Every structure is written in C-alpha cells, then in structure tokens.
Amino acid sequence: MSDTKKKKDQSFLKRLTSNQLFIPLLALILLAAINLIVDPSFIKVTPGYNNAGNPVLSGYLITILDYGSELAILAIGMTLVTAASGGQDISVGATIAIAGSAMLRVLCGGDSRPETIQAPIIVAFLVACLVGMLCGAFNGLLVSVFKIQPMIATLILFTAGRSIAAWINNNELPIVPDPRFSYFGGFIPGIPIPTTVFIAAICIVVIALVLKFTNLGLYTQAVGINESSSRLNGINPTFIKFLAFVILGICVAVAALIKVSRLSTINYSVIAKDIEMDAILAVALGGNALSGGKFNIWASILGAYVIQFLTTTLYKFNVQSDALAAYKAVVVILLVVFSAPKVRETMGNLVKKVAPKKEVA
Amino acid sequence: MKKKFLAAVLASVMAFGLVACGSSTGSAPAKTSGGEGGLIKVGIINNDPNESGYRTANDADLKAKFTKENGYDASFAYSLKNDEQIQYAQTFIQDDVDYLLLSAADTAGWDSVLQDAQAAGVKVILFDRTIDADSSLYEASIVSDMAKEGQTAVDWLASQNLSEYNVIHIQGVMGSAAQQGRSGALDTKVAAEGNWNIVKQQTAEWNAEKAQQIVQSVIDAGTPFNVVYAENDDMAKGAVAALDAAGITHGVGKDVVVMGFDCNKWALEELLAQNWNYDGQCNPFQASYIDDIIKTLESGGSLSQKTIIMDEKGFDATTITQDDVDNYGI
Numbered sequence: 001m002s003d004t005k006k007k008k009d010q011s012f013l014k015r016l017t018s019n020q021l022f023i024p025l026l027a028l029i030l031l032a033a034i035n036l037i038v039d040p041s042f043i044k045v046t047p048g049y050n051n052a053g054n055p056v057l058s059g060y061l062i063t064i065l066d067y068g069s070e071l072a073i074l075a076i077g078m079t080l081v082t083a084a085s086g087g088q089d090i091s092v093g094a095t096i097a098i099a100g101s102a103m104l105r106v107l108c109g110g111d112s113r114p115e116t117i118q119a120p121i122i123v124a125f126l127v128a129c130l131v132g133m134l135c136g137a138f139n140g141l142l143v144s145v146f147k148i149q150p151m152i153a154t155l156i157l158f159t160a161g162r163s164i165a166a167w168i169n170n171n172e173l174p175i176v177p178d179p180r181f182s183y184f185g186g187f188i189p190g191i192p193i194p195t196t197v198f199i200a201a202i203c204i205v206v207i208a209l210v211l212k213f214t215n216l217g218l219y220t221q222a223v224g225i226n227e228s229s230s231r232l233n234g235i236n237p238t239f240i241k242f243l244a245f246v247i248l249g250i251c252v253a254v255a256a257l258i259k260v261s262r263l264s265t266i267n268y269s270v271i272a273k274d275i276e277m278d279a280i281l282a283v284a285l286g287g288n289a290l291s292g293g294k295f296n297i298w299a300s301i302l303g304a305y306v307i308q309f310l311t312t313t314l315y316k317f318n319v320q321s322d323a324l325a326a327y328k329a330v331v332v333i334l335l336v337v338f339s340a341p342k343v344r345e346t347m348g349n350l351v352k353k354v355a356p357k358k359e360v361a
Numbered sequence: 362m363k364k365k366f367l368a369a370v371l372a373s374v375m376a377f378g379l380v381a382c383g384s385s386t387g388s389a390p391a392k393t394s395g396g397e398g399g400l401i402k403v404g405i406i407n408n409d410p411n412e413s414g415y416r417t418a419n420d421a422d423l424k425a426k427f428t429k430e431n432g433y434d435a436s437f438a439y440s441l442k443n444d445e446q447i448q449y450a451q452t453f454i455q456d457d458v459d460y461l462l463l464s465a466a467d468t469a470g471w472d473s474v475l476q477d478a479q480a481a482g483v484k485v486i487l488f489d490r491t492i493d494a495d496s497s498l499y500e501a502s503i504v505s506d507m508a509k510e511g512q513t514a515v516d517w518l519a520s521q522n523l524s525e526y527n528v529i530h531i532q533g534v535m536g537s538a539a540q541q542g543r544s545g546a547l548d549t550k551v552a553a554e555g556n557w558n559i560v561k562q563q564t565a566e567w568n569a570e571k572a573q574q575i576v577q578s579v580i581d582a583g584t585p586f587n588v589v590y591a592e593n594d595d596m597a598k599g600a601v602a603a604l605d606a607a608g609i610t611h612g613v614g615k616d617v618v619v620m621g622f623d624c625n626k627w628a629l630e631e632l633l634a635q636n637w638n639y640d641g642q643c644n645p646f647q648a649s650y651i652d653d654i655i656k657t658l659e660s661g662g663s664l665s666q667k668t669i670i671m672d673e674k675g676f677d678a679t680t681i682t683q684d685d686v687d688n689y690g691i
Contacts, residue, residue, distance in 0.1 A: 041583070051605040058607055060581045067574065113627075171410070171417060175627055186606060263569050263602055265627075267595055269413075270568040315578040321563050321571055322535060 013351075020287040023338070024302040027285065027331075031309045035060075035316070042316075047192060052179070054189045060312055062194065068308030069200035070255045074275065075282040075304040076207050077248030079297050080216075082283050083224045084244040085143050086292030087150025092252055092276040094161025095135040099256035100266050101165035103128040104174045107181070112172035121181055129253040135161075136249020137242070144241035158276075166268040176264040185262035196258050203254060207297060217295075220244060224292035274325070278307050281328060284335055400434040401655065403427055403460040404453030409441045414625050418691035419489065419645035423462075426648030443467035450474045454481050460655060463499075464489040475499065486654060488647040490538075496667055500658065503650045505643055506670045507542025513675045514590070514620060514641045515546040521618065521638075523587060526557040529579055531572045531591040531600060532564040539643070540564075543592045543622060560586040565596045572599030580607045588618045594628035597621030597637065612636040613678050624676065626690030632678040633686055642673045645691055 016022055035042040045059040074092055081089050106127045109118030117124075135157060142153035157164075176182075188195055211217040222230035223237040231237055259272050284290055285306055286299030310331065314324055337343055405427065410420040420437075427435035436458070438449035443466045453461055454477055461483050465471060468491065475498040478485050487502035518526070530547060533540035551557045561579050565571035572591060579586060580603060589604075589611070591597035597619055604611050604619075611617040613635040620639040621628050631637045650669060657664060676685060 049608045051608055051610065056606065056608070058581065060578075063574075063577050063581055173414065173627075259570070262573065263598060265598075267569060270566070270595075271570070273566075273568060311574075312578065315563075315574060316582065318561070318563075321565060321575065 020296040020299045021302060023287050023335070024285050024299055024306050027306045028302070028309060031306065031313055035313055039316075050187060052189070054187055055192045056187050057192045060316065064305065064308050064312050065197050066194040067196075067312070068305040069194075069196035070258045071275070071278055071282060071304040071308055072200045072301045073203045073251050073254050073258075074248075074279040075286070075300040076203060076297060077244075077251030078279045078283050079286070079288060079295050079300040080220055080244040081150070081248050082280075082288060082290060083292055083295035084220045084241045085150045086224060086290075087143070088276075088280045088283075088290065089139060089154045089245065089248055090151055090276045090280075091135070091139060091154040091157035091161055092248070092255075092279055093272040093274060094158050094165070095132060095249070095252045096256045096259055096272040096275065097162050097165035097266070097268050098135055098157075098168065099128040099132040099253045100260040100271060101168040101268065102131040103256060103260055104176065104266055105168050107176050107178075108174035110170070112169075112174045114174075114177060117176060117178045117181070121178075125253070125257055128256055129250055132249040132251075132253030132256065133246050134249070136245040136247070136252070140242035140245030143245065144238040162268045165266075169266075173265055173267065176260075182261055182264050185258045185260075199254060199258060203251070204301060211297070216243075221294055225294070277325075277328070279304070281332060282307055284332065287339070399432065400429065401432055401460065401659065402434045402456075402458045403436070403462055403655075404450075404456065404458040405435055405437050405462045406446050406449050406453070407437065407439055407464045408466060409439050414691055415623060415643060415645050419464075419647070422646045422648045423651075426652055431652070441466050443470055447471070447474050451477070454478050454483050457481070458483055461485045462651060463487050463492075465492045468493045472498070484658065486651055488651060489645075491668075499667075501654050501664055501667055501669060503647045503654075503669045503671060505673060507538050507643075508545055509542075509670070510539075510622065510641050510643060510673055510675075511543040511546030513673070514543070514622070514639060515550045517639055517675055517677065518588065518590070518618070518620065519550065523618070524556065526551075526554075526588055527560045527584075527586040528558065528588040528590050529560050529576060529586050529600070530562040531575060531589070531596045532562065533592040533596075534566045535564050539622075540592060543641075547590055560584050565591075565599065567593055567595060569595040569599030569602075572596035573603045576600040576603035577606075580604075580609070587616065588620070590620050592622055594621040594623045594625045594640065597628070598631075601631075601636070613638060624689050624691055626686060629676065629681065629686040629690045632676055632681045633683065635678045638678050639675060641675045642689060644671045644673050647671065 042060050045057050045061055047055060047057055050056045078089065078092070081087075103124045106119050106124040107117050107121070108114045139150075139154050139157065142148045142156070143150050184195055184199065186195065219230070219235050219240050222233070222235055223240045227237045255272070260266055282304035283300045285303035286296060288295045288300060307328070310328070311324060314327055315321070319327065405423055407420055407423070408416055410417045424437070427433040436453070436456070438446070438453070440446050440449065446466055447470065450461060450463070451474060461478055463485060465487070471492045471494045475485055475494055479498060485499040487499050487504070489504060491502050491504055528547070528551070530544070532544055551559055561575065563575045565575055572595070576589065576599070589597065589600045591600055601611060601619055604617060609616055611619045618639070619637040621637060622641040622643060624640050624642045628637065628640050632640055650671065654664060674689065676689070
C-alpha cells in the first residue's frame with residue numbers, strides 16, 4: 001500500500017515540476033516568502049484617498065499589480081511572437097513611443113498645450129492601435145516574408161523608433177489637459193483598484209477566448225515547431241508569423257495607452273525604456289522555449305507579474321535602479337541553467353537517488 | 362536578386378530613420394554662399410536638438426541670434442557623436458569660417474582638430490560643455506555651473522526653515538555633470554546638518570516613470586518624508602504623480618516640498634499654480650553671451666576672462682510671476 005502511495009507521490013511531484021507554471025509560481029512564492037520574512041507589513045493593503053478625492057488602495061501588492069499589468073499585456077504578444085517565429089521583438093519599447101506619440105498627436109491636434117482635447121480618447125486609442133499594428137506589420141513582414149532573423153528585423157525600429165516618435169509630434173512634448181485621460185494609468189473615480197488591472201484582465205479574457213475558439217494557438221505552435229511540415233498540412237506559416245507580430249502591435253498600443261496616461265505626457269527618449277527585455281524575460285520565466293514552438297501564455301503572464309514583483313522588491317531593498325538589470329540578469333542565468341536539458345537530467349537523477357534514501361531512513 | 366532587394370529595403374529604412382533623427386535643417390553642414398560682404402561667418406556644432414527640451418531651446422536660441430540681420434552667416438551641424446562632430450569641425454575649417462562654436466558631445470579627442478583651427482585662423486568658442494583640451498586652443502567657454510545650481514537649490518531649501526528635512530533624492534544619470542553638481546550640494550548639506558536626512562537616494566536616470574516607481578516604493582514602505590529633490594523636471598513630475606495617487610499633498614504650504622531643475626515651461630506653470638515649490642534654472646540661452654564675445658573680439662578688444670559662467674536663477678513658487686514663466690520657460 002505504501003508502495004502505491006509512494007508512486008502517487010512521485011507522480012504528483014513529477015507532474016508538479018513538469019508543469020510550466022511551476023517555475024514562475026516557485027519564483028513568486030520565493031519572492032513573497034523573502035519579503036514576508038524581512039518585512040511582514042509587505043502584504044498590507046491600505047485604503048485611502050488620492051489628491052482628486054477618490055478612494056484608492058495602496059501598498060506593495062497594489063503597486064505590483066499596477067505596474068505588472070502593462071508587462072503582462074506585452075507578454076501576451078511576445079509569447080505569440082516567440083512561439084511562431086522562434087525569435088523576439090526588441091522594438092517593443094520604441095513602438096510604444098511611436099504609438100503613444102501618435103495618440104498624443106491626435107488628442108492634442110499637434111498643439112503642445114491645448115485647452116481641451118481635440119478628439120475623443122477612443123479615436124486616439126484606435127489610431128494608436130492602427131499605428132501599433134502597422135509597426136507590428138512592418139516587423140512581421142521582414143520576418144515572415146523576407147525571412148530576416150526577428151531580432152535583426154526589429155533592430156530597425158528599435159534604433160529608429162524613438163526618433164520617429166519625436167518626429168510625429170515635431171519634437172514637442174504635448175500635455176493632455178483632460179483629467180479623464182489619466183484614468184487609464186491611474187484610478188477611475190469611485191473604484192479603488194488601479195485601472196491597469198482591469199485593462200490587463202480584458203486583454204487576458206480576449207486572448208483566452210481567441211485561443212479557445214480559434215485555431216490560433218494550435219497553428220502558432222505548429223509553425224513554431226516545424227514550419228515546413230505545418231505548410232504541408234495546409235497552414236500558411238508566413239501569415240501566422242505576420243499575425244503574431246500584428247497581435248503584439250495591438251498589445252503595444254494598449255501598453256502605450258497605459259504608459260502615456262500615467263503622466264498625461266510623453267518623453268520619447270525614456271518612455272518604456274528597456275521594457276522589451278522585461279517582456280522577453282517574462283516569456284522565458286514562463287518556461288516557454290525562446291526558440292519557438294509550444295507555449296503557455298498563462299505562464300508568461302504570471303512571469304510578467306513575477307518580474308514586477310522582483311523589481312518592486314529590489315526598489316524596496318534600496319537597490320540602485322541602474323543596477324536592477326544586473327539582478328534580472330542573475331534570474332536569466334538561473335533560468336537558462338535550470339532549463340538546460342543536461343541540468344534537468346542530472347536533477348532528475350538526483351531526485352530519484354534521494355527519494356528511496358528517505359524511504360530507508 | 363532577393364538579397365539585393367532586401368538590402369535596398371533595409372537601406373531605405375535606415376535612411377528614413379536617419380531623416381527622422383535629423384532636424385529639418387539637415388544634419389550635415391550645408392555650404393553657405395559665403396563671401397558676402399560684412400557678414401561674420403560662423404560654424405555651429407551642437408548636439409541633436411531632439412535630445413531634450415534644454416537642447417531644443419538652446420538650438421532655437423542660437424538660430425534666432427545668428428541671423429543675417431544680426432550680421433552673421435551661420436551654418437549648423439548636429440550630432441550626438443564626437444567623431445561626427447570632429448568631421449563637421451574639419452569641414453567648417455576648410456570652409457574658412459571665422460568662428461567655430463562648439464558644444465562637444467564628449468570631452469576628449471578635440472586637440473588635433475582645434476590645432477588645425479588655430480593654424481587656419483579660426484577662432485573657437487565653446488558653449489554649454491567644456492572639453493579636455495589646452496585652454497590656449499579656444500577663445501572662450503560659456504558654461505553652466507552645475508554645482509552652483511545645486512548649491513542655490515539647497516540654500517533655498519535651507520531657507521525654508523523646516524524643523525526636519527526628510528528628503529527623497531531622485532538623481533539623474535549617474536556620472537553626468539548635471540547629476541554630480543546637483544547631488545554634491547545636497548550630499549554635503551545632509552552630512553553637515555543633524556536634522557537633514559536622506560530617506561531614499563536613487564537614480565531615476567532622468568526618467569519620469571522610474572521616479573514615480575521610486576517614490577511609490579517609499580510611500581508603500583510608509584516612511585515619512587517632506588521633501589522631494591528631483592534633479593530634473595521630468596523626474597519631479599513622476600514623483601508628483603506618485604504623491605497624487607497616494608493622496609499626499611504637495612506644494613506651497615502643503616505636506617511635501619517639491620523641487621525640480623531645468624525650468625521647462627510646464628514646470629514653471631506648476632510653480633505658478635503652487636503645486637511645486639522650487640525650480641532651478643539650467644540656462645540654455647548662451648547665444649547673447651557668444652554674440653558679445655564675438656563683437657568684442659571683432660572690435661579688437663580682449664576678453665577679461667576665458668570661462669564665463671552664466672547667471673542662473675532659482676524660482677520660488679511664492680514669488681514667481683507669469684513674466685518669469687514666459688521669459689525663462691524652455
């Protein structure tokens with residue numbers, strides 16, 4: 001009887017460790033544990049009022065949810081791009097600048113200090129979506145049709161994007177006068193939870209529905225695993241890759257809305273700086289192969305929040321913000337090491353060796 | 362065939378990117394008609410006006426001053442790269458300009474080209490940034506004293522007579538002249554005074570979003586503070602966004618004193634509305650100083666001093682006027 005129980009235990013352990021959500025969840029629990037041990041007030045969420053007199057919740061957890069959301073949105077698109085093309089888009093930060101700049105151009109009508117907004121926010125957002133999709137389509141075209149390495153193809157917009165963004169607004173830094181615009185990156189009056197959480201939730205629901213009711217997920221995996229065999233099975237790999245980049249373009253536009261809304265203005269050279277690296281890290285942390293193929297979008301989204309958790313923790317421990325990247329690099333190294341087949345094999349053997357010893361003792 | 366097409370596409374994209382980078386006047390020194398009677402020929406090498414609000418104002422100021430009406434025949438060249446700037450300088454020297462005005466991207470590497478300039482009889486005037494070269498190689502340099510900017514701001518803060526100073530210090534890109542000058546004054550004061558404490562000292566790298574997160578983390582930790590000392594306006598804005606979200610009042614007579622630098626117009630408007638308390642100027646308007654120097658040199662006079670440090674003000678929200686916003690906002 002104990003034999004079957006042991007087997008059950010082992011298979012449970014195996015199932016757990018082989019689940020893609022295992023690594024991000026483990027990281028999340030580790031981070032939470034460290035924080036709780038050092039400072040138990042970490043999980044405290046306090047209600048209060050902001051300067052506009054609206055009820056808001058505040059605390060580290062709310063901050064993580066707030067800032068992690070834009071990363072989660074980007075992680076959705078980045079996962080699809082990674083899975084389909086086997087490469088990453090490094091132009092995300094620059095295209096956020098472009099989409100955000102286009103949004104401000106529409107809202108402010110080319111005037112850097114308008115009295116009122118010149119177009120409804122929804123119109124500006126749709127224009128930003130269009131611009132984001134165009135940038136995505138440009139990257140997608142280079143990758144899918146011209147077969148350029150994704151990292152090289154997106155290097156173009158990575159380099160030129162911020163200058164294009166500055167050019168869209170004639171190098172002016174427009175300020176949106178309407179307080180309603182700041183709701184997207186802040187709080188809607190009367191609702192104490194950051195709006196970004198709702199925006200991320202909407203994006204997650206949409207992508208969940210798309211994956212459930214269309215073949216997008218299956219086709220993307222097929223193309224990522226073996227392009228020529230998926231072509232032989234009637235899938236158009238060029239289109240699937242192109243589509244992945246366009247979807248990332250929409251994610252970029254949504255993230256741009258949040259980013260620009262936070263301060264109601266834009267700074268072309270620093271907005272969303274280095275966010276592409278965090279988005280790629282989220283995908284990697286989610287246990288997705290960066291060489292494409294099988295993917296788990298939920299693991300990436302969880303990975304995004306874990307990264308924000310890490311960032312917030314580092315800020316809390318007074319780590320210099322220009323050193324944050326170094327700590328993230330450590331995470332990358334650990335990830336790479338633990339996901340290497342050789343290490344996994346050794347670890348597996350180790351677990352097997354340890355398990356019976358326990359039984360004896 | 363395919364590869365060639367690809368190369369063409371990439372090249373055109375790159376070219377487009379370059380066009381977007383450069384300003385409307387083009388990024389290469391344009392050969393001017395030259396030899397027009399009475400005009401003083403100047404070549405101006407500056408950093409890319411897209412770099413920041415400061416640079417945009419700086420470039421606009423120079424363009425407004427060095428016009429044909431004011432007796433100048435000016436050519437402009439922009440680059441953020443030192444080697445490109447040196448090339449432009451060589452072109453200008455070959456063009457036989459009378460004066461070479463230079464805001465160097467990097468402090469090093471200018472000796473040989475400036476020696477060429479001297480041999481060709483071109484007078485060099487540095488503005489905004491100094492270089493590591495022998496001072497005999499240039500006529501004058503007109504610069505901001507960042508340490509003085511910081512000192513003015515800290516003196517102002519000390520004059521507020523708060524019973525206790527718990528400062529969130531948000532720094533610029535570490536190692537930049539502006540960061541060193543503005544941090545130095547505050548660090549010295551905090552070390553000297555018993556009731557001055559740094560609650561948090563972090564670099565936000567001139568980035569509003571990072572500043573917002575840094576201030577947010579101090580608020581989340583529940584540490585009390587009453588001063589935000591941000592080394593530029595953008596970062597002060599980010600900090601204020603975090604304060605607003607947490608319901609912490611800021612400005613004249615409120616809980617938190619907000620300080621910024623650079624005197625962007627929108628920042629001075631915040632001062633006027635008493636949402637911020639102080640903004641230190643970093644003067645981008647060097648053109649009139651340069652104009653004076655050239656006039657002096659042309660009339661055969663000599664300069665009393667080689668390094669000219671510009672007057673820079675600090676604005677207090679309680680005394681700032683709409684005129685100040687219009688005159689000093691960039």
